[in-house]
Amino acid sequence: MTEQVSVTGLVATTPRHLVTQDGLPITSFRLASSQRRFDRKENKWIDGETNWYTVTAFRQLAINASTSVSKGDRVTVLGKLRVRDWDNGERAGTSVEIESDSIGHDLAWGTSAFTRTVLVREADSIEEPAEAEQPVLAGTSGKAGK
């Protein structure tokens, strides 16, 4: 199985961008995800330990991430988890990588101005069938203020 993961965290290194000899754009950075948990004794949320990931992006996602993502940003990453052994001759270890399918700035932490670079595809003209319509925010509209 391929493990899909979604991680929300802090970009901890300046994204590094390169293009392989074959012309493949690659961007990568380190991502820190701190686990918060509710401490019942203290009656408050506290920061727990941190998961560290190497995030990699390819092709168009790599190009856009390299110009949009900076160290210190809060992002959400979706992708495939890869747990790999590595050995560079001097040292060896285990790396935990996410080969990303999507990266986005986390709007829980800020605003973003989006500019599409990918041309409109057929799927973008999608229209929801009328019969499927339903009250958006069903059940809460009655509470709406004026």
Next chain:
Amino acid sequence: MTEQVSVTGLVATTPRHLVTQDGLPITSFRLASSQRRFDRKENKWIDGETNWYTVTAFRQLAINASTSVSKGDRVTVLGKLRVRDWDNGERAGTSVEIESDSIGHDLAWGTSAFTRTVLVREADSIEEPAEAEQPVLAGTSGKAGK
């Protein structure tokens, strides 16, 4: 169990923003996720059926989403899935909602300029322990172009 889902798709309605009488900001929109699959006979990717969701956001995420997200944007949403029956007196049905923890513009489809609105918290000063360092892009650096 609470089902966590992550969905990448197209914002299909203009986000609707309101504040409840209790002062709670809420933003909601419809999200369309088309399932693409590789057709072996045709030897190409084709669009399959579409999952429709009502995405809801609360508090700071609602405020930022209302100013950042537009109909037609490509976004990634993380949140809790809620399958609920609804009945507005005239019609009844089943709604599929995502109560979002994170929303972000999908950098696979464009670039974004991010402005933080949430003050720096303690966790942002996080530094990776030196001993955990490893070659970023381990195994691929040899292929790097100039």
Next chain:
Amino acid sequence: MTEQVSVTGLVATTPRHLVTQDGLPITSFRLASSQRRFDRKENKWIDGETNWYTVTAFRQLAINASTSVSKGDRVTVLGKLRVRDWDNGERAGTSVEIESDSIGHDLAWGTSAFTRTVLVREADSIEEPAEAEQPVLAGTSGKAGK
């Protein structure tokens, strides 16, 4: 995108098994997942609302599920989420289906005796590289009782 979900819940109907005219085995049942949350005022876990799914399985998984899964069992299901409109001529609505890749009895609720029906495949002879070995339960072995 195809939304992967994992759901732990209660089998709420007797699984129904059939074989299509094309010879495809299909098993399906309704699955109820109740969302528990910690109530800070009451200082205890309480049951929240319930998500209802129709779980479908095909081929070998369908055959094994039909003989192993009963109404009232606690199971974990992994699969692809499908939100679909349906109309049977008399009534119409929205169904939320999980096309399952895996179904298993949840060992948090009981024990299970497993009998393999699928022949051993090459991947089963997998051996972990010696250099990747590490102390299982690293950091907790010191606390082990006698």
Next chain:
Amino acid sequence: MTEQVSVTGLVATTPRHLVTQDGLPITSFRLASSQRRFDRKENKWIDGETNWYTVTAFRQLAINASTSVSKGDRVTVLGKLRVRDWDNGERAGTSVEIESDSIGHDLAWGTSAFTRTVLVREADSIEEPAEAEQPVLAGTSGKAGK
């Protein structure tokens, strides 16, 4: 954020069970998840690289897993991902653990006989509201064989 993962794979070590001095039951084993991918040139599925995890279980899940799970079994594990550095004095490295919420034998690979050990809780008497009923296997019943 806490990263939830679901992994389907092969139990690669005999599960190890212990009880801490505080009376906490713990079970752990190594889990191998091989990533299969469709090779378009070869026109067939091939095994890719393998993700290795240390799975830990606590309390009732640990007790049931220790008597139900054997090396060589195919299981599905749901839980929280923990990427941690470890150092046992002689060697150091990174471990990738799943603190499991659920473990179950994968019915795609065999059958299981389930025996509940946890007493019936209130949630088990759950009944689906009649108005939510819908045709199970909607749209496929017409294809059913005899």
